Amino acid sequence: MRIGFYQLKPLHGEKEKNLEIIKEVIRKSRAEILVFPELATSGYLVPDREFLEKNSFSVPDSREFEDLLKVVRSTGTVSVIGFPEKFNERFYNSALYILPDGSFGVYRKVHLFYKEKLYFEGGDSVESGIFEYGGFKFGVMICFDWFFPEQVRYLVLKGVNMILHCANLVLPWSQRAMRIYSVINRVFTLTSNRIGEERYKDDVYVFTGKSQIVSPSGKILARANSKSEVLRVKDLDLSESYNKNINEFNNIFEDLKRFYPYKELKDWK
Ligand code: ACM
Numbered sequence: 001m002r003i004g005f006y007q008l009k010p011l012h013g014e015k016e017k018n019l020e021i022i023k024e025v026i027r028k029s030r031a032e033i034l035v036f037p038e039l040a041t042s043g044y045l046v047p048d049r050e051f052l053e054k055n056s057f058s059v060p061d062s063r064e065f066e067d068l069l070k071v072v073r074s075t076g077t078v079s080v081i082g083f084p085e086k087f088n089e090r091f092y093n094s095a096l097y098i099l100p101d102g103s104f105g106v107y108r109k110v111h112l113f114y115k116e117k118l119y120f121e122g123g124d125s126v127e128s129g130i131f132e133y134g135g136f137k138f139g140v141m142i143c144f145d146w147f148f149p150e151q152v153r154y155l156v157l158k159g160v161n162m163i164l165h166c167a168n169l170v171l172p173w174s175q176r177a178m179r180i181y182s183v184i185n186r187v188f189t190l191t192s193n194r195i196g197e198e199r200y201k202d203d204v205y206v207f208t209g210k211s212q213i214v215s216p217s218g219k220i221l222a223r224a225n226s227k228s229e230v231l232r233v234k235d236l237d238l239s240e241s242y243n244k245n246i247n248e249f250n251n252i253f254e255d256l257k258r259f260y261p262y263k264e265l266k267d268w269k
Pocket residue numbers: 038112113142143144145167168169170171
């Protein structure tokens with residue numbers, strides 16, 4: 001399956017222009033699944049509530065959603081896009097996924113980072129990030145969620161073959177952590193990160209780029225640099241993620257069954 005990321009530098013506070021760029025990239029990508037960074041339609045820093053009023057949109061009742069849906073239907077590219085979501089007069093740091101048959105979902109970032117807590121509500125459903133496509137299961141996470149290995153493990157125990165991680169990373173370890181998560185869970189991971197810098201008052205954010213796709217054995221299948229906007233799409237055989245054996249004696253899920261918190265394992269075949 002052809003799966004990729006678009007590493008970009010969103011134009012801060014320019015929702016319409018960012019959406020045009022995103023739609024154009026979807027049109028030319030020839031990907032079956034394409035993942036964009038966190039808050040790709042708005043930029044990262046939220047100076048005030050007015051910024052969110054201007055740069056957010058609702059799903060599914062908005063022109064922004066309708067336009068994205070049209071592009072997904074016409075290209076056949078499942079698109080996963082980080083955006084500020086307005087829902088019931090509250091704002092969420094969310095990722096929207098739209099499938100070519102018109103089905104869609106929204107994952108609301110569960111683990112908010114730093115001053116995101118001033119403006120966004122936290123999500124409460126890791127499961128809402130799970131969707132199925134082409135016979136495989138995908139699990140969406142957003143940026144700082146990576147700090148919580150429980151979230152990755154939970155998605156994997158739910159049968160996810162590939163983690164799709166929309167990010168605006170500022171801490172230096174995430175790309176390494178995601179690679180380790182691939183290895184210790186035998187799943188594919190994709191991190192779609194942004195580049196560039198944003199400043200507000202005393203805060204300076206330098207985003208680390210280096211978007212990547214990692215195989216269940218930890219092989220880096222695609223890796224961007226930290227400076228350029230870039231589209232990368234790889235042809236992946238996701239069935240590799242069904243093999244949870246490390247060697248003839250160790251199967252991750254068989255061994256985990258000895259550890260009682262993982263109740264989900266009762267259902268694992
Ligand atoms: C982050 O969660 N955007 C660092």
